[in-house]
Amino acid sequence: MSTLMISSSTHSYQVVIKKGLRTQLKDHLDKKYAKVLVITDSKVGPLYLDEVINAFPEDVEVSHSIVSAGEASKSMEQYSNLLNACITNQLDRNSLIIGLGGGMVGDLSGFVASTYLRGVDFLQMPTSILAHDSSVGGKVAINHKQGKNLIGCFYSPIQVIYDTETLQTLPVEEIRSGYGEVVKHALLSDMSWCEQLLVEDLSALSYQQLEDHLTLGIQVKAEVVEQDEKEHGVRRHLNLGHTLAHAMEAELGYGEITHGEAVAIGIWFAMKISEDSFKVSLPTKSYVQWLIKNEYPIDTLLKVNPEKLVNRMRWDKKTIDNNIHFVLLEAVGSPTVEKISETKLHQYLNDFVEEVSQIDKRN
Numbered sequence: 001m002s003t004l005m006i007s008s009s010t011h012s013y014q015v016v017i018k019k020g021l022r023t024q025l026k027d028h029l030d031k032k033y034a035k036v037l038v039i040t041d042s043k044v045g046p047l048y049l050d051e052v053i054n055a056f057p058e059d060v061e062v063s064h065s066i067v068s069a070g071e072a073s074k075s076m077e078q079y080s081n082l083l084n085a086c087i088t089n090q091l092d093r094n095s096l097i098i099g100l101g102g103g104m105v106g107d108l109s110g111f112v113a114s115t116y117l118r119g120v121d122f123l124q125m126p127t128s129i130l131a132h133d134s135s136v137g138g139k140v141a142i143n144h145k146q147g148k149n150l151i152g153c154f155y156s157p158i159q160v161i162y163d164t165e166t167l168q169t170l171p172v173e174e175i176r177s178g179y180g181e182v183v184k185h186a187l188l189s190d191m192s193w194c195e196q197l198l199v200e201d202l203s204a205l206s207y208q209q210l211e212d213h214l215t216l217g218i219q220v221k222a223e224v225v226e227q228d229e230k231e232h233g234v235r236r237h238l239n240l241g242h243t244l245a246h247a248m249e250a251e252l253g254y255g256e257i258t259h260g261e262a263v264a265i266g267i268w269f270a271m272k273i274s275e276d277s278f279k280v281s282l283p284t285k286s287y288v289q290w291l292i293k294n295e296y297p298i299d300t301l302l303k304v305n306p307e308k309l310v311n312r313m314r315w316d317k318k319t320i321d322n323n324i325h326f327v328l329l330e331a332v333g334s335p336t337v338e339k340i341s342e343t344k345l346h347q348y349l350n351d352f353v354e355e356v357s358q359i360d361k362r363n
């Protein structure tokens with residue numbers, strides 16, 4: 001078991017990482033609640049919801065809401081349905097909302113918890129690898145058709161209980177998606193970790209490797225969000241790969257590509273821009289080989305119109321005074337944020353699409 005402490009502007013919270021935690025909630029929760037609402041999705045619910053509900057003592061009133069699995073549920077409609085569930089179940093200011101699932105459930109239920117009665121306690125119970133990123137740091141949000149996470153706020157959980165046993169039921173494409181954010185944390189922090197990761201076959205990772213990688217990722221993220229919770233400076237680095245990724249997700253339609261796979265493609269693009277801008281050499285060749293070996297769907301980029309992607313990128317939250325900004329790497333472990341003119345961006349994107357198309361044809 002590992003336990004990390006993360007400080008936010010409102011409180012410090014524990015991240016507990018261990019196999020089997022879903023059935024041991026009462027040993028880990030600091031506070032007693034009379035009413036709890038567990039929010040989960042239609043894939044995670046059938047696997048783990050009963051065990052979580054049964055982990056509470058009988059005198060706790062536990063209700064639940066199940067949303068359809070998939071990114072499309074991070075919507076105004078589901079947000080409104082869930083607020084209705086809070087009201088129907090008469091949750092009060094001493095109640096607890098639990099997000100049991102991947103990042104979609106975490107972002108959605110966290111946003112519900114942050115706004116219902118102007119904020120009730122929120123517990124993150126991540127079940128995907130990707131959620132090592134989403135369950136810490138306090139960003140909660142829903143999507144708008146114009147762009148990802150356009151409606152949200154910063155609202156830290158009271159605790160993160162990461163039962164790593166639940167990762168056993170994750171399909172391989174969701175492991176691949178999760179590693180889009182794991183590799184991001186490696187590139188932002190540590191060359192030797194990158195070198196180790198970039199030879200891994202993601203379908204053959206051991207349980208211990210999964211747990212070690214997600215713990216390292218949380219440590220990298222924690223160090224950043226503790227310095228800059230509200231993203232005025234260094235937190236923007238955690239957006240490496242996201243300017244293109246979010247544009248692809250919105251343009252393709254939410255759920256057509258997983259978030260982490262889009263991020264993995266976006267990181268490749270950011271590496272190319274970095275190499276050109278700073279005349280540096282990054283491990284781009286081994287990164288691309290790793291993407292191909294692990295069957296990241298690089299051809300998805302070819303399904304979207306580059307013009308439309310640039311229009312989407314204008315909605316990126318790093319855009320200031322109509323200037324699009326990218327997180328770039330001066331070296332592995334040395335991220336920076338740079339303004340990229342639209343003329344340059346069009347050129348970079350057209351060259352990138354051409355390169356992806358050539359590599360896709362060869363594989």
Ligand SMILES: NC(=O)c1ccc[n+]([C@@H]2O[C@H](COP(=O)([O-])OP(=O)(O)OC[C@H]3O[C@@H](n4cnc5c(N)ncnc54)[C@H](O)[C@@H]3O)[C@@H](O)[C@H]2O)c1
Nearest residue numbers: 043069102103104105127128130133134139166169170259
């Ligand atoms: N708040 C943040 O800081 C932050 C950071 C990164 C990503 N995100 C957001 O997180 C979301 C992506 O997270 P995700 O990839 O976990 O998405 P997700 O929640 O949609 O989960 C992916 C799929 O895996 C299934 N699943 C989850 N856990 C499972 C398990 N243990 N066994 C079997 N199936 C399981 C889900 O039902 C879903 O079908 C995006 O909305 C992204 O924007 C937020």
Ligand SMILES: O=C(O)C(=O)C[C@@H](O)[C@H](O)[C@H](O)COP(=O)(O)O
Nearest residue numbers: 133137139148149235238239242317
């Ligand atoms: O925590 C952060 O900050 C991140 O940027 C982490 C990202 O992986 C995550 O996808 C986040 O939700 C993106 O935030 P956004 O502000 O660009 O919507």
Ligand SMILES: [Zn+2]
Nearest residue numbers: 181242259263
């Ligand atoms: Zn992300």
